[in-house]
Amino acid sequence: MDAWDIEFHDLAVGYGTTAVLSGITATLPAGKVSVILGGSGCGKSTLLRHIIGLARPISGQIRIGGRDLFRLGHRDFRRIRRRMGVLFQDGALLGALTLAQNVTLPLSEHVRLPRRLLREAALRVLRMVGLDSFADYYPNQLSGGMRKRAGLARAIIAEPRILLCDEPTSGLDPITAARMDDLLLSLHAEYADMTLVVVSHDLASLRRIADYVLVLRDGGAVFAGTLAELEASGDAYLRQFLRREAGAEELDLRQPPDPEVRAALEKWLRS
Structure with a gap:
């Protein structure tokens, strides 16, 4: 190829x-x-x-x-x-699905395969990214880095x-x-x-x-x-x-607040 x-x-x-x-x-x-x-x-x-x-x-x-x-x-x-496989910035996992279900979406949505084969495919790619032991976890149970790796597993499951x-x-x-x-x-x-x-x-x-x-x-x-x-x-x-x-951008930091705004803030802070 x-x-x-x-x-x-x-x-x-x-x-x-x-x-x-x-x-x-x-x-x-x-x-x-x-x-x-x-x-x-x-x-x-x-x-x-x-x-x-x-x-x-x-x-x-x-x-x-x-x-x-x-x-x-x-x-x-x-x-x-x-x-094409795509890894989105935040992983873009569906919260109602387990990791295994998330990564097999490209297969389950477009081809007909027995659940056993889908499960094996999920474990294969999750193993590649070091997450096979988390196959039945939900996205909110994982760290941001783990969600990204799961998103990557989904992106490669169809061998793009x-x-x-x-x-x-x-x-x-x-x-x-x-x-x-x-x-x-x-x-x-x-x-x-x-x-x-x-x-x-x-x-x-x-x-x-x-x-x-x-x-x-x-x-x-x-x-x-x-x-x-x-x-x-x-x-x-x-x-x-x-x-x-950073370069030589000029910033004017001397911007006094409006007296009415300052008075309102001081009143609120003292209350």
Whole structure:
């Protein structure tokens, strides 16, 4: 089975006719780990939604495995989407279902299999992420990191050719985040033909897992290349981002409160 590139050709995406990103031309290489990097609100998750096919581009193309995703017929479009697995930011587990039931949703919703086989499939992928002993727990009984790992198990149960992860380390402590990075790398090694795309602003994770990096800023792409090329870049913004420097933003902190507001607060505090 050949791995699939994800190509953007003069792509503009957004909401309605309002573009969040435009002029994006880059290729996320087949069978590699690509990280879409950028500051909060720069359009990373918006781009991910369009790769998944949840929204149509304003203009331009998204080509997956050489095929223009949004020019495909309905049947072929659905076939490509079936070969995608998605890890959402919070795991997106259903609270009324156990972990085993959650991770087998892609199977139980679309194919007919005996309960025994579904159970075995659930335990197999939960074992891969270290959660097989929690198969009958509910999401609210688990930590945030465990819920993310369960979401990852669900994303890979159908053995996708493309795995898309939205902020897999956000909200995790450094040790748990490092374990998530290692888990993603182990899964990628297990499924060598899988193209892995990770949306992140976690610099430690970037340096641990990335083969290729797409950096978004100010409504466009300011860098597309390998991790080594990114680290060697002399671009001032990229250097600032990678060094985690705040920059020279001027803030006026001398903003006295309105006297009436202050008087009301003081009266309330004394009561």
